[in-house]
Amino acid sequence: MGKPDADGPGLPDLPPEWGRVVVPDDASALAADAEQIRRELRGTPRRATPSPPARPSLALPLLVLLVAVLTTLAGLAAVTWPRSTPAPATSPYAPPAGPTGRPLPALDLVDAGQSPVPLRGLVPMMIILVDGCSCPDDVATATALVPAGVTLVTVAGDRPLRFTPPPGASVRALADPAGGLRAFLHLPATPGVATALLVDRAGVLVKVVPEVRSAEDYRAELAHLAR
Template sequence: MGKPDAEGHGPADGLPGLPPEWGRVVVPDDASALAAEAAQIRRELRRATGLPGDHRALGLPLLVLLVAVLTTLAGLLVVTWPRAGRTDRPTPAPYSPPATLAGRALPALDLVDTGQAPVPLRGLLPAMIILLDGCPCPDRVGDALAAAPAGVSVVTVTGGRTVPSPPPDQRQARALADPAGGLRSFLGQPARPGVATALLVDRTGTVTRVLPDLGPVDAYRGDLSALAG
């Protein structure tokens, strides 16, 4: 069965020294002689771990782990996947001019005329000043010209340095450009496509009314007439 050492307790060659409490250790010449002991050890290990006797014992824990991983990944995809029609752009707030603009003094702005000569805006008061950087609105301008009493100027203002030709009305508006954007900055609101904005300013330079969307003349006729007083 094996070669005992000099004391008769183990093999003489090929094994390191073993603890004496292990007792006599015999290594058989034929490994098949250990089959019964190996089978017994495997049975004891199975009973101790509570797992089935073959490699399928690892299947259930691996399946549970796989389901957990897939569930986590699915949750991450639901949160991060782009949705149809999703947008991160904020909803624009409705236009509203500053509530305190009426009663404030018009700033001393220098605009330019068709020849690029500076024109002090306060030198044209009292006036209805119409900003056309969002809409040319020739009909609205024509209505304002027709309703403005004598002594009240109608001033049209565009952005940039180009001053468009005024409409061929019997009475012409004073057409100016605002290269620095000072008047729009004073309003505190950007230009809106298709919309003309107007300010009514008395002879002292005080803003009496702001018309965010210049509508029918009946909406401001009384205010326009009051500028002549």
């Protein structure tokens, strides 16, 4: 038989809403209550606070995706990027067109007496510029080859060249102190070298031989001047 202990001496005060608590003398009297409590505890699932799911790391997938995108873009750029057309090989420098085919300028040269001589009044003609040298061999060869009706004109710098032409040859020795003929040709005098010009009946320059080496440099054109 149990006794009430709620009001007994030596026990702490219990909440009044618990009512009167009776402590049995034999603990086995509580076995039925203990078994019921255990059954209730086994039937009630424990509610553990779920831990938040671990969030997978996105750094590695993003890095792989970025590398793939960059690789694709680089491949597309290599295929579609406009390629520069290689520059064509530069051709050697071409000098400006010479005076060949142009009318001879209306120059007045001077003879041995310093009298003016209109150069275009002597066409058709072959002019040998001897301001770089007297070149007697070149003058003699040209004199022998000049056909009838064509005048051979030697043009020196300050004074006309002195020489004795063969009988019957149409030769004029003139000088060009102002250098107008060289200026027209844009061709400076070369020491030791003669320059030849061939002018037709219309006063048009048909050929320029900057440096006369042999008669073959002008033979064919000289023959055509008489026609």
